[in-house]
Amino acid sequence: MTTTSMSSDASGGAANASSLADPRRASWWVLAIFLFPALAVYVGLTAYPAFRTFYDSFFTIEGLDATFVGLDNYRALMSDETFWVSVRNTFIWSFVAPVLDVATGLLLALALYAGVPFARFLRVAWFTPVLLSYVVVAILWTWIYNYDWGVVNLVLRALGLDALVTSWLGNPNTALAALIVTHAWKWAGFNMVVCLAAIHSLPSEVLEASELDNCGWGAKLRYVIVPMLRPTLLNLYILAFIGKMKIFDLVWIMTQGGPLWATETVSTYVYKRAFNWNTFDLGYPSAIASVWFVVVCGAVIILNRLLATRERLEY
Amino acid sequence: MADTLAERAPLPRFFSRGALALVLGIYTFYTLGPFLWLMTMSVRTTAEISTDHYAFPKKFHWEQFRIAWIDSDFATYFWNSTIVVVSAVAVVTLFGAAAAHALARYRFRGNRAVYGILFSSIIFPPQITLISLYQILVDYNLYNSLLGLTLVYVSLQLPLTVYLLEGFFARIPQDLFDAAKIDGYGDLEIFRRIVLPIGMPAIATTLILNFIQLWNEFLFAVVLITDPDKRTLPVGIRAFMGDHFQDIGMIATGVMISVIPVIIVYVFFSEKLIRGMTAGAIK
Structure with a gap:
């Protein structure tokens, strides 16, 4: 039952005394018991696969046959136009879309903070899309963008704007924008609740002082709220950025990267090369994944430095 | 109500109260609308949906859920x-x-x-x-x-x-x-x-x-x-x-089956969930 206390008693007064003297120390086996399961999972299912992907990127792997090809995969990658298109699309998405997410979230949070009626209900309602899976969101929005009966085109036709009616996901000029809007629909609520919590944690004296100074809302927003929320907003930007560098599910279900690679992202391209095209080579997609791993980690570190947030990041 | 609102924070001057309410109402419809639409479709048959995609269900076809659950x-x-x-x-x-x-x-x-x-x-x-x-x-x-x-x-x-x-x-x-x-x-x-x-x-x-x-x-x-x-x-x-790309009704029903557990969790634990998702992103 109480083996641990028994053993520490049995091992003599000295050990017991020392553990009492500094209760923040523990014997190595206690640490091992606590840390081993997590570290084993990490090593076996995260670190080892990551290293193996790097290693594989120097081979052509077809089934069980692996042929060493050196840097050939990387050389091929440099001249792979589809790869560069997917990089461009992912970058557009990663740098532009977070602004949309965070700005919408901030405005919604300000509306709630300003004390609109039914704030409690609105907060819950606006947060709901965050919980829906990408599969669900993708299916819903595929229907919303449907050419014949989707609500977007119905509204446009009702307003007499027939010229704007298009197949939103089938038109290479609108497909990426359509996906970005869908993604923002899902994530605005998340940014809203984070902004709201941050606004509520601002020192109330400052806000009250600005009210005493008869500071208008525009000025208050510009000179008080936004500067004070800077760390939160930057954190949200980086979170959204990371999420978009990895984007896969939504694109895969709505457009599969089409039409004409207009929505191809690095993630969908890796998936296609590894599991979808009948190329049966796992080496080349490994090279893409390795390059992208370096790009994502590098971008996060650089953004963190540039934006100088000392706060910790969450996923 | 109006009193407490005015005390807490004056609303933006450039927005009349009505315009703000309208914008927020539209946004709420924008976030909840697709979901409510999904709910109506999940209890309608594909034939019914094809005649009018946005009608309120005349008859609730709960058997759609049984069909999805067992046959699909x-x-x-x-x-x-x-x-x-x-x-x-x-x-x-x-x-x-x-x-x-x-x-x-x-x-x-x-x-x-x-x-x-x-x-x-x-x-x-x-x-x-x-x-x-x-x-x-x-x-x-x-x-x-x-x-x-x-x-x-x-x-x-x-x-x-x-x-x-x-x-x-x-x-x-x-x-x-x-x-x-x-x-x-x-x-x-x-x-x-x-x-x-x-x-x-x-x-x-x-x-x-x-x-x-x-x-x-x-x-x-x-x-x-x-x-x-x-x-x-x-x-x-x-x-x-x-x-079954065309079988919209059945797809909607299947989607609802996947969403219901999440909604149940959200109904009971919305505060905890929101706090968990925001933890760490603030500070």
Whole structure:
């Protein structure tokens, strides 16, 4: 039952005394018991696969046959136009879309903070899309963008704007924008609740002082709220950025990267090369994944430095 | 009502109250509308939907759910998802809590290094492990098995779990631990009888968050599972949609089956969930 206390008693007064003297120390086996399961999972299912992907990127792997090809995969990658298109699309998405997410979230949070009626209900309602899976969101929005009966085109036709009616996901000029809007629909609520919590944690004296100074809302927003929320907003930007560098599910279900690679992202391209095209080579997609791993980690570190947030990041 | 509003904060001058209400009303309709639309479609037959996509159901076809559940295999997908997600969440919470406790409580060389290593994988793009995990699971005969997917899910949620719980456990006052030591508690007993009960609010938040994220997970499931009998809900819905592209009513019903557990969790734990998702992003 109480083996641990028994053993520490049995091992003599000295050990017991020392553990009492500094209760923040523990014997190595206690640490091992606590840390081993997590570290084993990490090593076996995260670190080892990551290293193996790097290693594989120097081979052509077809089934069980692996042929060493050196840097050939990387050389091929440099001249792979589809790869560069997917990089461009992912970058557009990663740098532009977070602004949309965070700005919408901030405005919604300000509306709630300003004390609109039914704030409690609105907060819950606006947060709901965050919980829906990408599969669900993708299916819903595929229907919303449907050419014949989707609500977007119905509204446009009702307003007499027939010229704007298009197949939103089938038109290479609108497909990426359509996906970005869908993604923002899902994530605005998340940014809203984070902004709201941050606004509520601002020192109330400052806000009250600005009210005493008869500071208008525009000025208050510009000179008080936004500067004070800077760390939160930057954190949200980086979170959204990371999420978009990895984007896969939504694109895969709505457009599969089409039409004409207009929505191809690095993630969908890796998936296609590894599991979808009948190329049966796992080496080349490994090279893409390795390059992208370096790009994502590098971008996060650089953004963190540039934006100088000392706060910790969450996923 | 109007009084308290005016006291709390004056609304923007450039917006009349009516215009603001209109904008917020439209936005609320924009977020909830698609979901409500999905609900109406899930109880209408495809034939009814085709005549008018936006009509309110005249007759509620609840049998759609029975058909989806039994004839369209959504029961299989639902139980597969349940098995995988529940076991992965249980394991990752236990492993994560143990590691978080050790990292939050004990001083030892390399503490921060271990924390950094566990946490940093949160930014990894999934492809860096995806292709190799596929090969590894094939090597160990875990490809196309629910056990293999569960193990992968544990590894996916580990960084977030350690991060959230470490932050919380570090704030438990040291006095409690000193007192427990004096009472003769061993290290494992301290974990079981003090950290777990006191940390319950944080653990509950982590459980809910992990549940929702894994319930919705698609990429690893679609790569690591090909057998139709082992599909999880997101993969099952996607496959169903691929085969029956025109059967909108049945797709909507299947989607509702996957959404209902999430909605139930949200109804009961919305505050906890929102707090969990915002934790750490603030400060």
